Amino acid sequence: MSIEIHQVSKKFGQQQVLQQVSFQAKPGQVLGFLGPNGAGKSTTMKILTGYLTADEGEVLVKGISVARYPKISSKLIGYLPEHNPLYPDMYIPEFLRFVGGLYRLRGRDLAQRVQTVMEQCGLMPERKKKIGLLSKGFKQRVGLAKSLVHDPEIIVLDEPTSGLDPNQLVEIRQLIKNVSRDKTLILSTHIMQEVEALCDKVVIIHKGRVVAQDLLEHLKSGQEESQLVFESEETLAPEWLEDLSYSKLSRPNPTTCVFSCPDSKKLRLELMRLVQERNVNLVSIRQQENNLESIFHQLTQH
Incomplete structure (x- = not known):
């Protein structure tokens, strides 16, 4: 398994946000992580990527504990948070070089990866613009490129299509499909169309608990009533x-x-x-x- 989440629980003060959440994701699989607003999706994603620590339970990335070995596990994960953090005064290549440098990419390797992800994410026509001047759709592309620049095996996307217009939605969906071909990808969303279009497996969370998980086709065919x-x-x-x-x-x-x-x-x-x-x-x-x-x-x- 690329990702294994075992019995993860999390409290903020007296509020129980996650309660014994468990699921797995395999290589080459797009997993849709679904739930209403406030169900605990983003908290789970932050624990999975090491931004938060769980009160109980364990997260393993390719068998490596995220809590115990955060530096090692972070190299394996590319993360696009719900609120896409970008530097608006940087040009796109400049920003991607900066991010690549944080992952200790240098020289020719860094230049090659920046070129590759810009082409992969369709950013070449906008490469001479500052990020602050880009449309919402292109900003999401930059965020996706940022998560790919160190060539991780696992991609975690939290609400990647939020706020996009219909044309941008189609473009980002196709981009996610292309990216997921040789990666393990987790897509956190509450938009059913995203999951129908992109995902192989579905995990549904409600009030901090997993209420269903299965392959999408099995989940849809298993409803008897x-x-x-x-x-x-x-x-x-x-x-x-x-x-x-x-x-x-x-x-x-x-x-x-x-x-x-x-x-x-x-x-x-x-x-x-x-x-x-x-x-x-x-x-x-x-x-x-x-x-x-x-x-x-x-x-x-x-």
Whole structure:
């Protein structure tokens, strides 16, 4: 395994942020690390990369403890944090040379790596600009180049597409795909489309705990119950729903109910009877595709 996280817990004061988080990532695999805002994603990424220490548990990178051997493990990891730290008054090649120097790259090796990552990340057309003058999309490219300049085996990206427009999203996704071909890559995000487009394996975290982890295809195919979405013009009273044939219910808004049910045909008939008996103005009843978004919602609803 490239990355092994074992029973990691973390508190900030009295707040328990992570509780016995465990997962693994293999070489050549893109792992999507998902969770709602505040679930503990960024804290996990910071512990994984050595920016924070865990209260309990252990993180191993290629069998090396991040806590015990931070200098060795940091050479194996490239990290793009959520808030991309850049020096706006530096030119792109200047900044990348500076970062490469921190990893003890020198002379020809440093010049070669800077040239390589600039080409790899599509930065050559902007190479004569200061970083502060770049668009958000190109700043993200510079951040990605920074994480690659020392040629690490493991790449950790925390919300890499946050704030990008649709065209920039497509460009950064393709760039991440290209980078991940010969690396182990962890992508932390709460955007389902990113995971569907890029990831092989998914880990979902909620309130500091891992609530699911599996290959993406297995996670999507392993949901046995159907999802039925009921929309009306009025809010349905909770007591009207008590005797219906469902196992779980979520209400994303007052006039919408999402039912998990073993028999969608039976529930559909029951809902139609409810509409008639209660004189409800029905908008729609529809089967919801068993996609990652619906699975995520089931696992992270309060």
